[in-house]
Amino acid sequence: xxxxxxxxxxxxxxxxxxxxxxxxxxxxxxxxxxxxxxxxxxxxxxxxxxxxxxxxxxxxxxxxxxxxxxxxxxxxxxxxxxxxxxxxxxxxxxxxxxxxxxxxxxxxxxxxxxxxxxxxxxxxxxxxxxxxxxxxxxxxxxxxxxxxxxxxxxxxxxxxxxxxxxxxxxxxxxxxxxxxxxxxxxxxxxxxxxxxxxxxxxxxxxxxxxxxxxxxxxxxxxxxxxxxxxxxxxxxxxxxxxxxxx
Amino acid sequence: xxxxxxxxxxxxxxxxxxxxxxxxxxxxxxxxxxxxxxxxxxxxxxxxxxxxxxxxxxxxxxxxxxxxxxxxxxxxxxxxxxxxxxxxxxxxxxxxxxxxxxxxxxxxxxxxxxxxxxxxxxxxxxxxxxxxxxxxxxxxxxxxxxxxxxxxxxxxxxxxxxxxxxxxxxxxxxxxxxxxxxxxxxxxxxxxxxxxxxxxxxxxxxxxxxxxxxxxxxxxxxxxxxxxxxxxxxxxxxxxxxxxxxxxxxxxxxxxxxxxxxxxxxxxxxxxxxxxxxxxxxxxxxxxxxxxxxxxxxxxxxxxxxxxxxxxxxxxxxxxxxxxxxxxxxxx
Numbered sequence: 001x002x003x004x005x006x007x008x009x010x011x012x013x014x015x016x017x018x019x020x021x022x023x024x025x026x027x028x029x030x031x032x033x034x035x036x037x038x039x040x041x042x043x044x045x046x047x048x049x050x051x052x053x054x055x056x057x058x059x060x061x062x063x064x065x066x067x068x069x070x071x072x073x074x075x076x077x078x079x080x081x082x083x084x085x086x087x088x089x090x091x092x093x094x095x096x097x098x099x100x101x102x103x104x105x106x107x108x109x110x111x112x113x114x115x116x117x118x119x120x121x122x123x124x125x126x127x128x129x130x131x132x133x134x135x136x137x138x139x140x141x142x143x144x145x146x147x148x149x150x151x152x153x154x155x156x157x158x159x160x161x162x163x164x165x166x167x168x169x170x171x172x173x174x175x176x177x178x179x180x181x182x183x184x185x186x187x188x189x190x191x192x193x194x195x196x197x198x199x200x201x202x203x204x205x206x207x208x209x210x211x212x213x214x215x216x217x218x219x220x221x222x223x224x225x226x227x228x229x230x231x232x233x234x235x236x237x238x239x240x241x242x243x244x245x246x
Numbered sequence: 247x248x249x250x251x252x253x254x255x256x257x258x259x260x261x262x263x264x265x266x267x268x269x270x271x272x273x274x275x276x277x278x279x280x281x282x283x284x285x286x287x288x289x290x291x292x293x294x295x296x297x298x299x300x301x302x303x304x305x306x307x308x309x310x311x312x313x314x315x316x317x318x319x320x321x322x323x324x325x326x327x328x329x330x331x332x333x334x335x336x337x338x339x340x341x342x343x344x345x346x347x348x349x350x351x352x353x354x355x356x357x358x359x360x361x362x363x364x365x366x367x368x369x370x371x372x373x374x375x376x377x378x379x380x381x382x383x384x385x386x387x388x389x390x391x392x393x394x395x396x397x398x399x400x401x402x403x404x405x406x407x408x409x410x411x412x413x414x415x416x417x418x419x420x421x422x423x424x425x426x427x428x429x430x431x432x433x434x435x436x437x438x439x440x441x442x443x444x445x446x447x448x449x450x451x452x453x454x455x456x457x458x459x460x461x462x463x464x465x466x467x468x469x470x471x472x473x474x475x476x477x478x479x480x481x482x483x484x485x486x487x488x489x490x491x492x493x494x495x496x497x498x499x500x501x502x503x504x505x506x507x508x509x510x511x512x513x514x515x516x517x518x519x520x521x522x523x524x525x526x527x528x529x530x531x532x533x534x535x536x537x538x539x540x541x542x543x544x545x546x547x548x549x550x551x552x553x554x555x556x557x558x559x560x561x562x563x564x565x566x567x568x569x570x571x572x573x574x575x576x577x578x
Binding site for chain 2: 020021022023024025026028030033034035047051059060061062063064065066067068069071074075078086087088155156157158159160161162164199200202217219224225229
């Protein structure tokens with residue numbers, strides 16, 4: 001066996017989560033390798049705890065679907081750490097203490113609900129017809145299914161303010177494109193059972209089925225991004241005229 | 247005092263130590279590609295290690311200084327000249343009013359850093375001066391520098407004219423720069439999806455030679471080499487990544503996420519380049535080759551702490567030398 005247990009850089013397995021290093025300046029706590037609301041709730045509970053009571057040395061805390069990555073200043077932590085302890089050992093111990101404490105579940109979470117207008121007209125929906133054909137639906141049926149779902153913002157990533165939301169009805173799920181194409185700001189897409197909105201123009205692989213006139217990224221604001229993890233989102237259909245005058 | 251961009255370069259931007267604390271919003275850290283050389287440029291002038299400075303890529307801008315000043319170049323050697331006289335890297339230089347800095351050819355490296363005495367007069371975005379080109383924010387107008395740009399500095403230096411005597415000259419202290427960092431072996435730590443590589447591919451990753459593809463940029467270095475094979479068909483759900491994360495692409499090729507890499511990713515993280523070796527990796531030119539070797543997490547952390555110690559000591563020493571040098575002028 002090429003990878004012997006001895007060679008793994010201090011991997012920790014405890015019931016319900018795994019802590020492993022993400023290089024030498026960060027670690028990841030994995031609660032589950034899945035897209036699942038209950039798993040994501042655990043991720044966000046720890047995320048909120050670390051955001052409201054930051055530990056010294058932590059520079060960033062990034063929630064994802066089933067994992068939380070904690071970025072830290074290795075040099076600063078080494079200076080404060082007990083003799084012979086690595087920054088990774090020091091930080092993972094701090095994380096275990098938090099996770100095994102009682103107070104995590106007690107943190108109040110009041111999710112916001114955000115309604116997002118989307119124009120599904122062909123000029124804003126380059127991939128809608130293809131998706132409808134592939135899934136043997138009419139474009140109206142795809143729009144209906146997309147606008148009836150209530151989606152959870154699981155995480156932000158990829159671009160400033162890009163929200164990964166799920167899950168769309170199985171009937172309109174569609175894999176990513178093989179080759180990314182240019183997506184305009186506001187593009188609403190589907191990838192597998194995820195749905196998301198491009199806050200900025202960017203190359204992207206998601207199937208674009210509409211566009212929102214909402215601005216999702218305000219670089220001059222103190223809170224530059226519209227969505228937060230844990231928010232719920234619904235989409236409603238608007239006409240081209242409403243889009244133009246939004 | 248201001249910097250005038252006489253001719254814009256390919257990708258010259260203002261950068262600093264990066265934008266921390268906003269990754270959960272999808273806003274990446276950014277910052278300098280070669281943390282060591284950038285800190286060295288600042289340290290040699292006695293400035294804070296992560297102070298904003300210019301990161302230059304070849305072909306780099308032609309830059310004119312509106313007043314006499316002291317500058318320092320580190321990192322890549324693009325054959326710099328000041329008023330057509332050769333300029334040295336890793337040594338502070340006194341430049342007279344209206345001097346022009348040009349770069350005439352790549353000798354070594356990919357990213358050159360230009361630090362100046364005094365601070366660039368810019369507004370930080372979310373606590374950092376780094377240019378985020380995708381978000382069109384931070385740095386100088388959220389974009390790369392172009393012809394005609396004027397970058398003001400915060401305050402005049404009030405240095406005695408006798409310190410300048412109207413000629414380019416180097417100050418009498420220097421450091422070892424890029425040569426010390428050049429290495430053909432880049433150390434990695436296991437990534438959590440290391441075992442997603444087939445057993446042969448794990449061996450191959452540690453023995454093959456990899457080359458930096460010309461398609462590489464500040465977001466990621468694409469590597470060319472023999473494609474690797476995954477041991478399973480499992481799909482990742484998006485999760486955290488960082489500067490130095492080595493991802494296995496569906497084609498079997500590897501990509502190393504660099505300073506402008508995204509905050510989360512959906513490809514297997516087979517390894518991570520140790521932070522202390524990222525400067526050397528960043529400075530590799532397209533088509534340059536290297537091998538990966540396996541490191542140990544504890545050693546990687548110590549190596550990073552040693553680099554930081556070296557830079558902080560150098561900064562302290564140079565700050566004292568700089569004060570002494572400026573003092574000479576006052577007595578004259």
